[in-house]
Amino acid sequence: MNIGVLVNALPGACAQGLIWGIMAIGVYLTYRILDLADLTVDGTMCTGGAVCIMMMLHGYPVWAALLVAFLAGMAAGFVTGLLHTFFGIPAILAGILTQLGLYSVNLRILGNKSNQAINVDKYDLLISLRYIKGVPFWRNTILVVAVITVILIAALYWFFGTELGCSIRATGSNANMSKAQGINTDFNKVLGLMISNGIVAFSSALYAQYQGFADVNAGRGAIVIGLAAVIIGQVIFGRIHANFACKLLFVSIGAIIYYLVLQVVMWFGLNSNDLKLISALVVAVFLAIPHLKNRYFARRIKKGGESRA
Amino acid sequence: MLELKDLKKTFNAGTVNEKTALNGLSLRLEEGDFVTVIGGNGAGKSTMLNAIAGTWFVDEGSIHIDNLDVTRFSEHKRAQYLGRVFQDPMTGTAASMQIEENLALAARRGQRRTLKAGINNKERAFYREQLQILDLGLEDRLTTGVGLLSGGQRQALTLLMATLKKPRLLLLDEHTAALDPKTAAKVLEATDRIVKKDNLTTLMITHNMKDAIAHGNRLVMMHEGRIIYDVSGEEKRRLTVEDLLHKFEEVSGSEFANDRMILS
Numbered sequence: 001m002n003i004g005v006l007v008n009a010l011p012g013a014c015a016q017g018l019i020w021g022i023m024a025i026g027v028y029l030t031y032r033i034l035d036l037a038d039l040t041v042d043g044t045m046c047t048g049g050a051v052c053i054m055m056m057l058h059g060y061p062v063w064a065a066l067l068v069a070f071l072a073g074m075a076a077g078f079v080t081g082l083l084h085t086f087f088g089i090p091a092i093l094a095g096i097l098t099q100l101g102l103y104s105v106n107l108r109i110l111g112n113k114s115n116q117a118i119n120v121d122k123y124d125l126l127i128s129l130r131y132i133k134g135v136p137f138w139r140n141t142i143l144v145v146a147v148i149t150v151i152l153i154a155a156l157y158w159f160f161g162t163e164l165g166c167s168i169r170a171t172g173s174n175a176n177m178s179k180a181q182g183i184n185t186d187f188n189k190v191l192g193l194m195i196s197n198g199i200v201a202f203s204s205a206l207y208a209q210y211q212g213f214a215d216v217n218a219g220r221g222a223i224v225i226g227l228a229a230v231i232i233g234q235v236i237f238g239r240i241h242a243n244f245a246c247k248l249l250f251v252s253i254g255a256i257i258y259y260l261v262l263q264v265v266m267w268f269g270l271n272s273n274d275l276k277l278i279s280a281l282v283v284a285v286f287l288a289i290p291h292l293k294n295r296y297f298a299r300r301i302k303k304g305g306e307s308r309a
Numbered sequence: 310m311l312e313l314k315d316l317k318k319t320f321n322a323g324t325v326n327e328k329t330a331l332n333g334l335s336l337r338l339e340e341g342d343f344v345t346v347i348g349g350n351g352a353g354k355s356t357m358l359n360a361i362a363g364t365w366f367v368d369e370g371s372i373h374i375d376n377l378d379v380t381r382f383s384e385h386k387r388a389q390y391l392g393r394v395f396q397d398p399m400t401g402t403a404a405s406m407q408i409e410e411n412l413a414l415a416a417r418r419g420q421r422r423t424l425k426a427g428i429n430n431k432e433r434a435f436y437r438e439q440l441q442i443l444d445l446g447l448e449d450r451l452t453t454g455v456g457l458l459s460g461g462q463r464q465a466l467t468l469l470m471a472t473l474k475k476p477r478l479l480l481l482d483e484h485t486a487a488l489d490p491k492t493a494a495k496v497l498e499a500t501d502r503i504v505k506k507d508n509l510t511t512l513m514i515t516h517n518m519k520d521a522i523a524h525g526n527r528l529v530m531m532h533e534g535r536i537i538y539d540v541s542g543e544e545k546r547r548l549t550v551e552d553l554l555h556k557f558e559e560v561s562g563s564e565f566a567n568d569r570m571i572l573s
Binding site: 159161162163164165166167169170173174176177178179180181182183184185 | 362383384385386388389391393395399400401402403404405406410413414415417418419420422423424425426427428470471
């Protein structure tokens, strides 16, 4: 095992982690703030990239492609939100339905192909895996995505401090209280899902540029990676009393750690086909820990009581 | 001010669990009325409050607030006229948010939520002042998470939130039932103070007959989804718990089958 190979791979892992960190921030908004498990993201994590690459192939500038990718994600979130609130379908099922439907939509966007490549030399991409080394520092993908992440966190920090943003947080925290205080919880859920999926699609558009292609399977298991980032960030920084902006930053750092660890594991010679299984196991373990902890401690207290008796 | 006309509501209609919760309920409240509501389990007390609040729509009948027909208004739309405190202290506040954030949410009840700051410094001073009235030491803990407060503190905070923006009608659903006697007395005292100060029209459900007699200017007793006894003024002031028990047996033809009410 050559340590040089690993060191060489780390900047790329860092860039991927940052891009998926943006996606994980989107997941954080639904999972932690709205208290909904939104599986739409498995679809939108492809939609954004597909829209972005196809628009650029048709000659649109990168900023327009990113904007439309964001809007496409919002549209997907809107569908899930409507299925959930207006039609009363449980959130998790509404997300699955949208995600499944999106698979066909994504294929359509990609011109009925399962993937579309874009040549970094012919098109003016914002980021690329080729822009990691040997480019001026301000073109460096890691820096560009880091700046985007900071701007996104700042925007979300502002938004969730506004009257509207506060009412969305209240909706996720206590729907009964929110309704009693005159908050339209259905509207807020739809809006939250739209913002979340918009961010995920935006991240997807960045990821497709980074890889140099959009793939119809790009979003498979995205929710798990997003949750992994959220949970890793929480486990590592959970004890720090932090404001909202810092919490979002922890999510982003969680995603970077996820990709760095992944890189190390692969360097140890793990088959990359097994990655999804390992990701699923890692997330399952971390989700189970709080539950197991409670039971474990509860049992200990009970035993203590019996011994005294 | 509030007019309930012939309200009917049946839950689980057509199943073995069918339950007629409201059965032709009519009630008229005048401006400034403070009405206490008593009745046995399943009499329809909470159902009446939920019908007014719009938790679901009634099957029949109409609800008017200030001559405005709100029968088909959604819950959040009706909230602009109503202040609500629930039986469960966890229901009325957002645990993951700070005290001042909860108050700021309540201060904007009935308003459009815009992209202006969710809370500003001028409000903070006002909230501190208001929290002082509760006398629970919360005025120095504006940024404390509500999840860290005790049940009594949360209930007192909910009461303040319900009345921060003066409601046309205050709905109290056994709001002291889940608290220890000392805290319950304190919250009830705060209720009296706030209702008197703003001259709020109030509907208060209680399981405690003494409280029902001691508070408010009018008392109604419910049974099987209807009001069976309605007393106010001098007659109410002279009421005793024995009178109420006797009245209940007389009107309903059955024993007052609720230990909680007799024991407390």
